[in-house]
Amino acid sequence: MNFFKWLTKIDRRWVYLLMAFVVAFPILTNIKGTIKKPSKSAVKLFKYIDKLEKDNTIMLTFDYSPDSLAELNPMSKAITYHALEKNLRIIGLAPLWPTGGGLGLDVIQSQVDRFNQEVVLKSYLDEIVDSPLIKKYRETNKISVENIKTNITTVVTAYYESDKKTIEVNKKLFDIMEKNNLFTKADKDKFKLNGRDWSYFGYKPGFSSIMLGMGKDIPKTIVNDYWGTPIIKHEMFNSKTKKVKSFEDISIVIDFAAGASVDYLLLYVNTKFGRPLGAGVTAVMAADYYPYIQSGQLVGMLNGMRGAADYETLIKQPGRGLNAMASQTYAHLLIILFIILGNIGYLVTKKGDEK
Amino acid sequence: MKRTIPLVLVFTLGVIYFFAGFFSNSFSVNFLQQEIYANWLKIVGTFAIIMSVTSLWRRNYIKIKRKAPGYVYNYIELIGMVVMASFAVLLPKVNIGAGMVLGGIEKNSVFNWIFMNIQVPMQATMFSMLAFYIASAAYRAFRARNIEATLLLITAAIVMIGRVPLGENIYQAMSGVNSHFLPEFHWAGIFDFQGITQWILDIPNTASKRAIVFGVAMGGIATSLKIVFGIEKSWLGGTE
Amino acid sequence: MITIIGTWIAAFFTLAIFSFLYKDNPFYKFAEHLLVGISVGYGIGLIWHNAFIGYVWIPIINNHQYIYIIPTLIGLLYLGFLHKKTIWLIRIPISISLGIGTGFGVPLIFQTYIFTQLRETLTVFNHPGMGFWAIVSTALLVIGVFTAIIYFFFSWKHKGTVGVLAKIGIYFLMIGFGASFGLTVMGRISLLIGRFLFLFKDWLHLIG
Amino acid sequence: MRLRKLRVILLMLILLTVPIFSEKPLEVKAIGDLQLEDYKYDNAASIILKFKLSPDDFLSKLKLSKDGILRTSEMLPDGNMVEYGLLPNGTVEIKKDGTTKNVNMTDLESPIRNDLVKFYHIYFKIGQIKEPFNAEEFSEFSNISTIRIAKNIYSYKAKKDLSIINKFRLPYYKTDDNYYYIRFKGLDDLKKSYIEDFENKIKVKKGELTFENKKNTIKKEILKLKEKYINNKKKLKAEKDQDIKKELISLKGEFNEEVGSLKSKLQELKKKKIDKEKKNEIKKEIILLKEELKKAKKDFAITFTVAAESKEGMETYCELFSTITPKVEQINLDKLWIFLFSIGFIIIMLLLYNSAKKGKKLYVRAIAGLSAVEEAVGRATEMGKPVLYISGISYITDIQTLASINILGQIAKKVAIYETPLIVPVNDPIVYTVLREVVREAYVDVGKPDAYQEESVFFLTTAQFAYAAGVNGIIVRDKPSTIFYMGSFFAESLLMSETGNQVGAMQIAGTASTTQIPFFIASCDYTLIGEELFAASAYLSRDPLLLSTIKAQDYGKALIMLLMILGLTLELSGIHWIIYILQNIPD
CATH class of the missing domain: 3.40.50.1220 (TPP-binding domain)
Incomplete structure (x- = not known):
C-alpha cells in the first residue's frame, strides 16, 4: 500500500527527469525510428513531386519562426532533398514572416551543399581549394584546408555573401571547374548552381501584392534575390527554353507553415492562380487542414515530425524526422505509462481510504 | 461627454459596419472595408506601443525606487528594453566588423543577433518545456475519477499510440490473431490504432468541436451586440 | 567567432530557462526579466521600422497621402494615457476599433460559424452508397452535436431528460478534448527534441 | 434616455445615406454554348457562376479530330490563333497563318508544352480507341477535381477580342449531380487592367510623336550620372588605399560606358525624323484609341473558357463560351438569410432586454x-x-x-x-x-x-x-x-x-x-x-439586464437545434430547401 501512496505523491521533478531521459536517450545513442506505412497525405505529396519531370520548378515558402523550427526544418529539408535529387528547380521565398527569411536559406543551402559535396566537390576538392579565389579567402580568414574541405560550398557562399556578389562568384566556382575540364557531363548537370538550379528570395514584405504580382511576372515583382542580385540575371528566369515567368511555370507551391499562411496561399496560389499547393504544418495545426486534402485543394500535407519521418521513409533518406520518431515513441509510451501508473495509484489508495 | 462620445462612436461604427458587410458597392468594399478597416486601423494601432513602454517603465521604476525585494532584476528588465530599442531606433547603421551592422533591424544587425541568440532560444525553451508539463499533467491530473475523465484519458491514450509508429506495429503484430469463436470477425481491427484515431477525429471530435463552435458563435454575437447597443459598458473602464 | 559566442550565449539561456523545472533560482530570474525586457524592446524596434516608418512616415511624408494624417491623429490620442485628466481620450481610438470590429464581425460569425457548420451537419447523409458502419458513425456525429449543444443551454436545469442528454453531450466533449490532447503531444515533444539537438549537437558537438 | 434618442437619429441617418453611394448597374448578356444556369453578383468585384457540367460534356468536347490527332489551340497576344496537334509519334504539328510545320515537343515554350505533355498521357488511354468516347472507359474524367477557367476580355460593343489576361484555375463548389458553382473574383482589377491597356497604347503612340522630350530626359540622365560620379570620386579620394585606386579606375570605366551608350542613343534619335504624313496617321490612331477607351470605360465583357482536370491529373478542355458584362449589385442577396437571421437575433435580444428591464425574472442554471x-x-x-x-x-x-x-x-x-x-x-x-x-x-x-x-x-x-x-x-x-x-x-x-x-x-x-x-x-x-x-x-x-442576453443566446441555440431536426428530416425525405437557405459559396 505504501508503494502506491508514494506513487501518487511522487515529486514531479522525477517525472521531468524521466521525460528528459526518454527524449534525450535516442538522440544521444542515435536510435532511429522506422515507419512501415507512411501517412496517406504524405504519400500523396511525395507522389506528386515524384511525378514531376526534370527542370520543372517548385516553389517552397517558409512561413515559420525559429520557435517552431524544430518541427518544420526536418520536413522542409526532406522535400528540398527530394526536389534536388529529381533535378527539379527550386525557388525559395519567405512571404509572411521576416524571421523565415534566414531559416529558408539555411534549409536550401544545407541540401544544396549535400549534393555539391557528394556529387562533385569531393572528387575535385584539391583543385578548388587551390584556386586563386578560395586561396585568397583562406589566407585572409586563416582557415585551414581541412576546414574548408568539409564545408566548401557554405564557405564559398559565405564569402560571396559578404561580398554581395553571390551568384557571380558562385558561377566563378562553376567556371573554374569547367575551364579546367573537371566536369564530366553528368556531374555538370548534378552540380546545384544558384540561379540555374535554385534561387532564393528571402523575406519580401507585402504578402498579397507579392502573390498577385508573381501570378503575372516573377522577376518584375521580386526584382532582387536574397543577396540583392537582380533575379532576371539568373538563368532560371532568362533562359530561352525553360524560362520561369509566373506561377504558370511553377509545378507546385509547398508551404511550410507555423501560422495561418496555408489559408492565405490557398486563396492566392490555388484559388486565384490555380496552381497546386502542398503543405507542411505543425502537428497542432494539422487537423484543420484535412478537409482541404479531401477537396483536393491541397495536393498533400506533411503533419509535424511524423510527416517529416514519413517523407524521409519515402525518399529513403533517414534524417531528423525518423531519428525523432524513436524519441516520440518512447515519450508517448512514457506519458501513457504515467497515465496508467497515476491511475493505479489513485484507484488503490482510494480503495484503501474507503476501507 | 467622456462616456457619450465613445458610446456614440461604437454604436455608429458598429451599425455602419454591420450593414457594410451586406452592401457590395465600391464605397462599402473599397472605402469602408479596405481603406478604413484595413489601412486606418493599422495606423491607429501603431501608437498603442506608447502605453506598453510607459507602463513597463513605470512598474519597474516604482519597484526600484521602493527597493522592493529583487529590484535588481527590474534593472535588468529596463536595460533589456532600452538596449534593444536603442539598437533598433537610435544607433546608426555603421559597419562594426565581422559582417555586423550596429543599428537597424536587418539580418546582420546587432538587434537581430540579440534576437536570434537570446530571445529566440529562451522562447523556444519555454515552448519546449510544455513536453515536461504535459507529462506531469498526464501523471498527476488524468485520474479516472468519473466517466468524463476516463473518456478523456482513454481517448488521449489511443490517439497518442495512433500517432507514432508503435500503433501500426501493434496492428501488424496482431493481424495474425484469429478467434476460434468468431472466425469472420476481424479481431485485429481492435488494434488498428491509426484507424481508430482517424475515426475519433472524424466523428466524436468533430461533433464536440462543432457544438462548441455553435455556442461560441452565439456568445460572440451576443457580446458584440451588447457592446454596440451599449448594454455592456465595462470596456470603457469606468463611469467617469 | 561571433557564431560561437552566439551558441554559448544561447546555450546559457536555454539552460537558465530549463533550470526553472528544478526550482526558481537566480539564473531563471535573470533570464526571465531579461526576456521580458528584450521582447518589449524587440516590439519597439519592429513597430518603429515596420509600422511607424512603413505605415505613417513614408505614406505621409514621402508619398504625400495626407489622408493618413487622420488615423495618425486618432492614434496620437493614446498619448492621453500619460496624464490622469486626459486618460479618457484613449477611449476614442479604442471605441473606433471596437465598433468597427464588432459591427463587421456579427454577420461574419453568422456566416462562417453558424451557417457553414449547420449546412455541414445537415448534409452528412447526402452521400450515396454509405455502408452500415458509416451510417451509424454519421448518426453518432449528429447525436454528438445535438447533445453537446444541450449541455450549453443555460435556461434549463440539468435534470431528467435534459440531464441525460447533457451528460451524453459532455461525454462527446470529453472525447473531443482527449483527442486534442493526444494530438498536441507530438508537437510539443518535437520542440523538446529541437532544444536537445541544439544542446547536444550545435553546442556540445556530442553527435554528428 | 438622451443617448437612446441619439441612437435612433443616428440609425436613420446611416440608412438615409445608403442611396447616395449607390452605383448604376450595367447590362448583362450571356452568349455561347456553355450551359450557364445562373449567375449572381456577390459584391462589386466578384461573380458567381452556376452551370451544369457532366463528364459526357467533357468527353464530347475533347478535341480529337477525325484523323485521330489530339489538338489544342492558343491565342497569341496579337489575336491570331495557333493550333497545336500532337501526333502519335510524339512530334507536334503547329498550324499558324495557314502554314503547317512539325517540331519536337521539347522545342516549345513551357505552358503549351505542359498541356501537350498531359495530352500525351491521354493518348495512352485513348490512342487505340475510336470515337465516340465511352464515359466508362474514361472513368477518370468523371472524377473532376479542378475546373479551370480562362477569361478573355472583350469590349462588348466592339466585340473585338483583345487579349487573354490570365488563366485561372478555380476550386468549384458542387451542389448535386452536375451543378457547379464558381466564384470569380477580381473583376475590378480586370477592368482596370483592361483600361490600362488602352491608356498604355495611347502613351506609346504619344511617345512616338514627342521624341524631343526623350532627348531632354537623356540629357538630364547624363548630368545625373556625372554628379554621381563626381560624388563617388570625392568619397573614395578621402580614403587612402590600394584597392580603392582600382575601384576608382573601374568606376571611371563604368561611367564612360554608361555615358557612351546614352550618347549613342541621342544620336540615333537625332537621325530619326518623322514626316508630317506619319504624324497625322499617328494622331488619327490616337483619336481612335481614345474613342475605344471611352467605350471600354462604359462596358466591357468577359469570356469564360471552362476546362476540367480529373483527380488523376489529366486535363481536358472544353471550350464553352459565355460572355458576361459585370455589373454592380447594391445588396448581396446571397447573404439575405444571414441578414434576416442577424436582425431576428437582434430583435429577440432587445425584446428580452426590455422585458428584463420591466422586472421579469430570468432563470439561469448554475455554472x-x-x-x-x-x-x-x-x-x-x-x-x-x-x-x-x-x-x-x-x-x-x-x-x-x-x-x-x-x-x-x-x-x-x-x-x-x-x-x-x-x-x-x-x-x-x-x-x-x-x-x-x-x-x-x-x-x-x-x-x-x-x-x-x-x-x-x-x-x-x-x-x-x-x-x-x-x-x-x-x-x-x-x-x-x-x-x-x-x-x-x-x-x-x-x-x-x-x-x-x-x-x-x-x-x-x-x-x-x-x-x-x-x-x-x-x-x-x-x-x-x-x-x-x-x-x-x-x-x-x-444583473438581470445582462442575464437577458444569455437568454437570447439560448433562443439562438434552440433555433439551431430546431433547424437541425427539421433540416435532417427534410434532407432525408429529399427536400433541400433548408440547405438552399444555408447555401453560401465558399471563398
Missing part, C-alpha cells in the same frame, strides 16, 4: 466554475495571499478578451470587498489600459477606493512565451492562492496553469480556444468550456 469564484476569493482572503488574474493573450477586439474584461470587473469587486491583493499582468497594451480602469472602478464601486493599488494591474510584454515566463515568475514568487485564466489562450496555457498547480493555487479557467481546453481541464480545478466564458460576466453580476 460549476463560477459558483466557485466566491469560494476562491474567500480562500485567498483567509490565506492572506493575492489573487492572480490572466486575461488571455489576444487583442481588445477579440470577443473572448471582451468577455474577460467583464469578468474581471466582477471579480475585482469581490476582491475589493475583502481587500485581498490583486495581480493582473496584461499581454496587450490596449487591454491593459482598459483593465486598469476596470479594476480602479470596481474598487470605487464597492466604496474602497483607497484599497486600490496602482501597480496591481500592469503591462508585461506582448511576446507569447516571454509573457508566460514572466507570469511563471510571478506565480512562483508571489504564490497566489487563487488564479483565474479567462480569455483567449494559445500554447502558453499549460505553462502557466501547471506552474500554478505546482504552488498549490486554486485555479479557475475559462476559454473558447478549443485546443487549450483539455490542458486547463487537466491542470485547473474548474474550467469554463466555450460559451460558458461569455455567460460568466452576466452570471457573476446577476
Whole structure:
C-alpha cells in the first residue's frame, strides 16, 4: 500500500527527469525510428513531386519562426532533398514572416551543399581549394584546408555573401571547374548552381501584392534575390527554353507553415492562380487542414515530425524526422505509462481510504 | 461627454459596419472595408506601443525606487528594453566588423543577433518545456475519477499510440490473431490504432468541436451586440 | 567567432530557462526579466521600422497621402494615457476599433460559424452508397452535436431528460478534448527534441 | 434616455445615406454554348457562376479530330490563333497563318508544352480507341477535381477580342449531380487592367510623336550620372588605399560606358525624323484609341473558357463560351438569410432586454466554475495571499478578451470587498489600459477606493512565451492562492496553469480556444468550456439586464437545434430547401 501512496505523491521533478531521459536517450545513442506505412497525405505529396519531370520548378515558402523550427526544418529539408535529387528547380521565398527569411536559406543551402559535396566537390576538392579565389579567402580568414574541405560550398557562399556578389562568384566556382575540364557531363548537370538550379528570395514584405504580382511576372515583382542580385540575371528566369515567368511555370507551391499562411496561399496560389499547393504544418495545426486534402485543394500535407519521418521513409533518406520518431515513441509510451501508473495509484489508495 | 462620445462612436461604427458587410458597392468594399478597416486601423494601432513602454517603465521604476525585494532584476528588465530599442531606433547603421551592422533591424544587425541568440532560444525553451508539463499533467491530473475523465484519458491514450509508429506495429503484430469463436470477425481491427484515431477525429471530435463552435458563435454575437447597443459598458473602464 | 559566442550565449539561456523545472533560482530570474525586457524592446524596434516608418512616415511624408494624417491623429490620442485628466481620450481610438470590429464581425460569425457548420451537419447523409458502419458513425456525429449543444443551454436545469442528454453531450466533449490532447503531444515533444539537438549537437558537438 | 434618442437619429441617418453611394448597374448578356444556369453578383468585384457540367460534356468536347490527332489551340497576344496537334509519334504539328510545320515537343515554350505533355498521357488511354468516347472507359474524367477557367476580355460593343489576361484555375463548389458553382473574383482589377491597356497604347503612340522630350530626359540622365560620379570620386579620394585606386579606375570605366551608350542613343534619335504624313496617321490612331477607351470605360465583357482536370491529373478542355458584362449589385442577396437571421437575433435580444428591464425574472442554471469564484476569493482572503488574474493573450477586439474584461470587473469587486491583493499582468497594451480602469472602478464601486493599488494591474510584454515566463515568475514568487485564466489562450496555457498547480493555487479557467481546453481541464480545478466564458460576466453580476442576453443566446441555440431536426428530416425525405437557405459559396 505504501508503494502506491508514494506513487501518487511522487515529486514531479522525477517525472521531468524521466521525460528528459526518454527524449534525450535516442538522440544521444542515435536510435532511429522506422515507419512501415507512411501517412496517406504524405504519400500523396511525395507522389506528386515524384511525378514531376526534370527542370520543372517548385516553389517552397517558409512561413515559420525559429520557435517552431524544430518541427518544420526536418520536413522542409526532406522535400528540398527530394526536389534536388529529381533535378527539379527550386525557388525559395519567405512571404509572411521576416524571421523565415534566414531559416529558408539555411534549409536550401544545407541540401544544396549535400549534393555539391557528394556529387562533385569531393572528387575535385584539391583543385578548388587551390584556386586563386578560395586561396585568397583562406589566407585572409586563416582557415585551414581541412576546414574548408568539409564545408566548401557554405564557405564559398559565405564569402560571396559578404561580398554581395553571390551568384557571380558562385558561377566563378562553376567556371573554374569547367575551364579546367573537371566536369564530366553528368556531374555538370548534378552540380546545384544558384540561379540555374535554385534561387532564393528571402523575406519580401507585402504578402498579397507579392502573390498577385508573381501570378503575372516573377522577376518584375521580386526584382532582387536574397543577396540583392537582380533575379532576371539568373538563368532560371532568362533562359530561352525553360524560362520561369509566373506561377504558370511553377509545378507546385509547398508551404511550410507555423501560422495561418496555408489559408492565405490557398486563396492566392490555388484559388486565384490555380496552381497546386502542398503543405507542411505543425502537428497542432494539422487537423484543420484535412478537409482541404479531401477537396483536393491541397495536393498533400506533411503533419509535424511524423510527416517529416514519413517523407524521409519515402525518399529513403533517414534524417531528423525518423531519428525523432524513436524519441516520440518512447515519450508517448512514457506519458501513457504515467497515465496508467497515476491511475493505479489513485484507484488503490482510494480503495484503501474507503476501507 | 467622456462616456457619450465613445458610446456614440461604437454604436455608429458598429451599425455602419454591420450593414457594410451586406452592401457590395465600391464605397462599402473599397472605402469602408479596405481603406478604413484595413489601412486606418493599422495606423491607429501603431501608437498603442506608447502605453506598453510607459507602463513597463513605470512598474519597474516604482519597484526600484521602493527597493522592493529583487529590484535588481527590474534593472535588468529596463536595460533589456532600452538596449534593444536603442539598437533598433537610435544607433546608426555603421559597419562594426565581422559582417555586423550596429543599428537597424536587418539580418546582420546587432538587434537581430540579440534576437536570434537570446530571445529566440529562451522562447523556444519555454515552448519546449510544455513536453515536461504535459507529462506531469498526464501523471498527476488524468485520474479516472468519473466517466468524463476516463473518456478523456482513454481517448488521449489511443490517439497518442495512433500517432507514432508503435500503433501500426501493434496492428501488424496482431493481424495474425484469429478467434476460434468468431472466425469472420476481424479481431485485429481492435488494434488498428491509426484507424481508430482517424475515426475519433472524424466523428466524436468533430461533433464536440462543432457544438462548441455553435455556442461560441452565439456568445460572440451576443457580446458584440451588447457592446454596440451599449448594454455592456465595462470596456470603457469606468463611469467617469 | 561571433557564431560561437552566439551558441554559448544561447546555450546559457536555454539552460537558465530549463533550470526553472528544478526550482526558481537566480539564473531563471535573470533570464526571465531579461526576456521580458528584450521582447518589449524587440516590439519597439519592429513597430518603429515596420509600422511607424512603413505605415505613417513614408505614406505621409514621402508619398504625400495626407489622408493618413487622420488615423495618425486618432492614434496620437493614446498619448492621453500619460496624464490622469486626459486618460479618457484613449477611449476614442479604442471605441473606433471596437465598433468597427464588432459591427463587421456579427454577420461574419453568422456566416462562417453558424451557417457553414449547420449546412455541414445537415448534409452528412447526402452521400450515396454509405455502408452500415458509416451510417451509424454519421448518426453518432449528429447525436454528438445535438447533445453537446444541450449541455450549453443555460435556461434549463440539468435534470431528467435534459440531464441525460447533457451528460451524453459532455461525454462527446470529453472525447473531443482527449483527442486534442493526444494530438498536441507530438508537437510539443518535437520542440523538446529541437532544444536537445541544439544542446547536444550545435553546442556540445556530442553527435554528428 | 438622451443617448437612446441619439441612437435612433443616428440609425436613420446611416440608412438615409445608403442611396447616395449607390452605383448604376450595367447590362448583362450571356452568349455561347456553355450551359450557364445562373449567375449572381456577390459584391462589386466578384461573380458567381452556376452551370451544369457532366463528364459526357467533357468527353464530347475533347478535341480529337477525325484523323485521330489530339489538338489544342492558343491565342497569341496579337489575336491570331495557333493550333497545336500532337501526333502519335510524339512530334507536334503547329498550324499558324495557314502554314503547317512539325517540331519536337521539347522545342516549345513551357505552358503549351505542359498541356501537350498531359495530352500525351491521354493518348495512352485513348490512342487505340475510336470515337465516340465511352464515359466508362474514361472513368477518370468523371472524377473532376479542378475546373479551370480562362477569361478573355472583350469590349462588348466592339466585340473585338483583345487579349487573354490570365488563366485561372478555380476550386468549384458542387451542389448535386452536375451543378457547379464558381466564384470569380477580381473583376475590378480586370477592368482596370483592361483600361490600362488602352491608356498604355495611347502613351506609346504619344511617345512616338514627342521624341524631343526623350532627348531632354537623356540629357538630364547624363548630368545625373556625372554628379554621381563626381560624388563617388570625392568619397573614395578621402580614403587612402590600394584597392580603392582600382575601384576608382573601374568606376571611371563604368561611367564612360554608361555615358557612351546614352550618347549613342541621342544620336540615333537625332537621325530619326518623322514626316508630317506619319504624324497625322499617328494622331488619327490616337483619336481612335481614345474613342475605344471611352467605350471600354462604359462596358466591357468577359469570356469564360471552362476546362476540367480529373483527380488523376489529366486535363481536358472544353471550350464553352459565355460572355458576361459585370455589373454592380447594391445588396448581396446571397447573404439575405444571414441578414434576416442577424436582425431576428437582434430583435429577440432587445425584446428580452426590455422585458428584463420591466422586472421579469430570468432563470439561469448554475455554472460549476463560477459558483466557485466566491469560494476562491474567500480562500485567498483567509490565506492572506493575492489573487492572480490572466486575461488571455489576444487583442481588445477579440470577443473572448471582451468577455474577460467583464469578468474581471466582477471579480475585482469581490476582491475589493475583502481587500485581498490583486495581480493582473496584461499581454496587450490596449487591454491593459482598459483593465486598469476596470479594476480602479470596481474598487470605487464597492466604496474602497483607497484599497486600490496602482501597480496591481500592469503591462508585461506582448511576446507569447516571454509573457508566460514572466507570469511563471510571478506565480512562483508571489504564490497566489487563487488564479483565474479567462480569455483567449494559445500554447502558453499549460505553462502557466501547471506552474500554478505546482504552488498549490486554486485555479479557475475559462476559454473558447478549443485546443487549450483539455490542458486547463487537466491542470485547473474548474474550467469554463466555450460559451460558458461569455455567460460568466452576466452570471457573476446577476444583473438581470445582462442575464437577458444569455437568454437570447439560448433562443439562438434552440433555433439551431430546431433547424437541425427539421433540416435532417427534410434532407432525408429529399427536400433541400433548408440547405438552399444555408447555401453560401465558399471563398
